[in-house]
Amino acid sequence: MDTKWLNQTNMSEVELVGGKNASLGEMIQNLTKLNINIPDGFIITANGFDKFIVNNNLNQKINSIIKSINVDNTIELKNISEKIKKLIINSQFPDELKNNIINYYIKLSEKYNTNNLSVAVRSSGTSEDMPDASFAGQQDTYLNVKGVEDLLEKVKYCFASLYNDRAISYRKAMNYDNKVIKLSVCIQKMVRSDLASSGVAFTLDISSGFEDLIVINSSYGLGEMVVSGQVKPDEFLVYKKKMNSTNIPIIDKILGNKDKKMVYSDIGTKIVDVNNNDKNKFSLSQKQILQLAKWSMIIEQHYSKINNKWCPMDIEWGVDGNDNKLYILQARPETVYSRMDRLKLKEYQIKKNQPNKKVLTGIAIGDSIGYGKVKLVESIDDITLENPFNQGDILVTKITDPDWEPIMKKASAIVTDKGGRTCHAAIVARELGVTAIVGSLNATQVLKDDQMLTVSCCEGDVGIVYEGELEYEVTETDISELPQIKTKLMMNVASPYQAFKFSQIPNHGVGLAREEFIINNYIKVHPMALLNFDEITDENTRKEIIEITSGYTDMVDYFVKKLSFGIARIAAAFYPKNVIVRFSDFKTNEYANLLGGKDYEPHEENPMIGWRGASRYYSKNFKEAFGLECKAVKYVRETIGLDNVIVMIPFCRTLGECDKVLDVMAEFGLKRGENGLKVYLMCEIPSNVILAEEFCQKVDGFSIGSNDLTQLTLGLDRDSELVSDIYDERDQAVKIMLSKVIKVCKQNNTKIGICGQGPSDYPDFAEFLVKEGIDTISLTPDSVIKNIKSIAKIEAKL
Secondary structure, eight states, rough: OOOGGGGOGGGGGHHHHHHHHHHHHHHHTTTTTTTTTOOOOEOOOHHHHHHHHHHHTOHHHHHHHHOOOTTOOHHHHHHHHHHHHHHHHHHHOHHHHHHHHHHHHHHHHHHOOOOOOOOEEEEETTTTTTTTTTOSSSSSEEEOOOOOHHHHHHHHHHHGGGHHHHHHHHHHHHOOGGGGOOEEEEEEEEEOGSSSEEEEESSOOOOOOOOTEEEEEEEEEEEEHHTTTTSEEEEEEEEETTTSSSSSOOOEOOOBBEEEEEEEEEEEEEEEOOOOHHHHHHOOOOOOOOHHHHHHHHHHHHHHHHHHHHOOOOEEEETTTTTTTEEEEEEEEEGGGGOOTTEEEEEEEEEESOOOOOEEEEEESOOEEEEEEEEOOOOOOOSSSSOOOOOOOOOESSOOOOHHHHHTTTTTTTEEESOTSSSSHHHHHHHOEEEEOOOOOSHHOOOOOOOEEEEEEEEESEEEEEOOOOEEEEEEEEGGGHHHHSSEEEEOOGGGGGGGHHTTSOOOOOEEHHHHIIIIIIIOOOOHHHHHHGGGGHHHHHHHHHHTTTTTTSHHHHHHHHHHHHHHHHHHHHSSSEEEOOOOOOOHHHTOOOOOOGGGGOOOSOOOGGGOTHOOOOOTTTHHHHHHHHHHHHHIIIIOOOOOEEEOSOOOSHHHHHHHHHHHHHTTTTTTTTTGGGEEEOOSSSSHTTTHHHTTOSSEEEEOHHHHHHHHHHTOOOOOGGTTTTTTTTSSSHHHHHHHHHHHHHHTTEEEEEEEEEEHHHHHHHHHHHHHOEEEEEEEEEGGHHHHHHHEEEEEEE
């Protein structure tokens, strides 16, 4: 059979219809009954492709051309590819195949009540979308194809794309034999996403492999702009474990710079500007995000069932602007993180104490490091024998595209102006294991040819380009070989963007998540400036705040949602383990540095022991701002459903202060004990130790802040280099304080842990705490593995 309807095929026919078409048929047969919308279409099978090749005597010609190809010679590769494609495009359809294509197209048009239906003509290779290789973007797709003549021409172009230079090179890299590769073509009704939005969804975190996440990328117009990386799309994260509840499990929304979109034109498609109003708001509604996430989970569950193992999916979708309905356009298995050995933990780290200068940042792809000389490439045609791309060069270009695969695999790193985490180039970079940063916005303007750089993707979602060649180290740990210990180790997690990666390290939850990191790095505006925006007179400040808060309903919504999303990332990454979130503990000088902050912060001679922590929360000058923090935590716990969040009060000097803070919390909807809310106290002031018995009656747990407790016990400024030689958490006076408070907490059945830096830095300090019987020790992520090993030895001696 050379042609058939999509609903007549499924995953058992990959060799006949290709991975993409088999998957579409599988979903139409099994998932449309669950109200998942999939546009109809028909298929030219691999048999039809064979008939075309045989009818034109192309097999021998192609094999003789391709047999001696050197895919590392990009010039030769391109010339041979063009020669083969020309042979195919200039060939003729067998009459039977041609008539079948025309008849099926007429019937498909009639189904949608039109004469010349607008269709997408999609290539589907018989080896694509396999569990071991995606072949993403290796063959061509043509959009808004209308009429019989245009359709027949585009089908031949799809046939020819089997021999794109990128496709030939990719097959060589993945060890697939060119002789046995065949092609099927899908002719599918176009979804009018040019009038709405479209994009991709992954059913895992594509930066860390975290399994319980759905990552949605979205932009206006046809999805090619997202897939090809021509825009930096909006990104939405949805937490799977709360999808089947009454919660709203969207744990982050990141606004992209959607300045262009692809729309229909008289000759196919064209790219136009996006108006400012649309550019500065999210391209999907909350209802659409949740519907797409639900469908993505259903698709993943179906493919996992038929594969008899977890099968994370890469899904293309679109919203039709005519009926405002969501449609699934494609679905294929994810091919990188699903194949990883989860018991092997590989960590890259730039060595400390070496000069480094940040040149550029962007979206990190993977978590590796690469270095080399910059090679600026505007077009693939720029690479010639006289101007080669050498092994180990850093590829710098506006858009990384699958066309660039022959040189991508030679690169030590890739840096682009445009693109998002789910564009084709990012997928291919992951598969090839090449360090890549996309969406840097201006790499091609900032970086220069032959400039020596280090490209780092090991520092979270933000990729950083450093000047020069920096030294780094790689460590690999087999988690299954780590010893079992009784002491519960938690983590201090600063950046929400690294939480999914850190959660894969053995742990018992998060002992310290600092709100001020989220406020400083992602909110960037003083909360009082947001609450009193109408009173701001400086036009530059107003303009900057308006720009920063784009996409949110108002200034308060911006603060609450951004803070809640930062907390939610961490809480979701470690769910259902406890995540202890400390309310903001900025000092006045630190708060003043936030946008608009100088108008609301007094000058203090010694901010370290001034207006900070608990004393701010009930103050008339800050109470309303603290209310926003309470609302954010309430949103995370009750709206999203991440009830593993425990809140912690920092720098609480007196019992009276503790009562006042608890009252204000309750006023803003956070009442201790209600909905299971637990409240912890930072034990970092001598009064917390002296009155430990009394504080135990007011809170559910203590977390020792050894940095401040050392400072105040020894009476020194921990930031002063003049007395830095005296500062030591292991001082006998500090140890007596620690021993006392641990003993009191044990007597009162109150949890006690430590989240200071000391245990991370000093194994003997950790040994002291273990012997004292502390419940938990919270460490920096990079010190957990070594502390597991050292604590195992300590426990063996006890």
